[in-house]
Amino acid sequence: MLENYIVYEFEVPQNLGFGYCKIVDFRNKRVFDGLLAKVFDYLSPKPIVSLDILVDKDWLFGARRLAQMPSIKGKGAWRRIGSLISQDDNIIPDFKSSNKLSPLIEDESKINEWQVIRNINEVCDKKFSYNDVRHLEDTTINSTYGIEIRTAMEYFRINNLDIKERFDLSDMTNWNVYRGMINVPIYKTIPPPKKGKAIC
Numbered sequence: 001m002l003e004n005y006i007v008y009e010f011e012v013p014q015n016l017g018f019g020y021c022k023i024v025d026f027r028n029k030r031v032f033d034g035l036l037a038k039v040f041d042y043l044s045p046k047p048i049v050s051l052d053i054l055v056d057k058d059w060l061f062g063a064r065r066l067a068q069m070p071s072i073k074g075k076g077a078w079r080r081i082g083s084l085i086s087q088d089d090n091i092i093p094d095f096k097s098s099n100k101l102s103p104l105i106e107d108e109s110k111i112n113e114w115q116v117i118r119n120i121n122e123v124c125d126k127k128f129s130y131n132d133v134r135h136l137e138d139t140t141i142n143s144t145y146g147i148e149i150r151t152a153m154e155y156f157r158i159n160n161l162d163i164k165e166r167f168d169l170s171d172m173t174n175w176n177v178y179r180g181m182i183n184v185p186i187y188k189t190i191p192p193p194k195k196g197k198a199i200c
Contacts, residue, residue: 005085007054008070008078009047010144013152014166017043020054021078021147023069024089030120033141035066036092039151041188051084060154061187062137062196063093070144078144093196094118096133108134108183116198124198132199135190138180149177158186 004025012019020040027034041060042053070078095117098108105111114128117139142150149167156163167174187195 005083005089007051007081007084009081010070010078010148010151012043012155013148014156016152016155017045018047019043019060019148019151020048020081021070022084022086023066024063026092026120029092033065033067034120035069036063037066037142037144037147038063039147043155047079048081051082054084059187060151061181062184064137064142064147064150065095065139066147067141067143076145091196092119094133094136094198095139096128096136096198097123097139106179106182128198134183135185135194136196136198137184140176140180146173146177149174150181153178153181154186157181158188 005022007020007022009018009020011017020042022038022040024036024038025034026036039060040054040057042057044053048054070080072078072080097115097117098111098113099115109130111130114130114133116124116126116128116133116136118124153163153167155161156166163169163178167178169175169178
């Protein structure tokens with residue numbers, strides 16, 4: 001059963017308050033990782049009482065693949081607060097992928113050949129350059145904890161705060177999130193026609 005347009009509230013690390021994430025369910029196309037997590041560009045110092053405040057908010061970063069629906073019970077649980085329909089809910093963004101020797105390479109501009117994944121599970125025949133895809137998110141499957149970390153790091157990045165001072169990048173989860181983030185421009189700086197679309 002598809003569970004679409006559900007908005008969750010979660011605590012953002014580094015005492016940044018509460019963040020908000022919509023889950024869009026495309027498991028009818030790809031069962032394993034067909035959930036897309038889309039985080040609103042909005043933090044609140046306390047839980048919100050209405051979804052109305054999110055209606056006109058853009059996304060903080062591009063949609064990320066999620067391993068499973070967020071847990072709503074126990075430690076680290078997210079709070080399900082309702083459903084919200086957006087104009088782009090049924091638009092599946094392109095994702096970038098490469099046959100890089102090390103998935104942990106820091107500077108992706110050194111990788112010359114890229115693939116684009118469309119419609120979640122379709123690999124384009126064409127090969128792409130780094131400049132064609134640098135603005136796309138990669139195909140890494142995320143946990144809810146990874147989404148929380150990315151949200152905090154994005155706010156640090158946007159506000160020119162020192163990420164390395166506040167996050168232990170020797171921690172593999174932190175490092176993977178950081179590496180993926182720094183290889184994508186800040187979402188609000190990407191021209192609207194290019195958001196979620198490879199340059200063909």
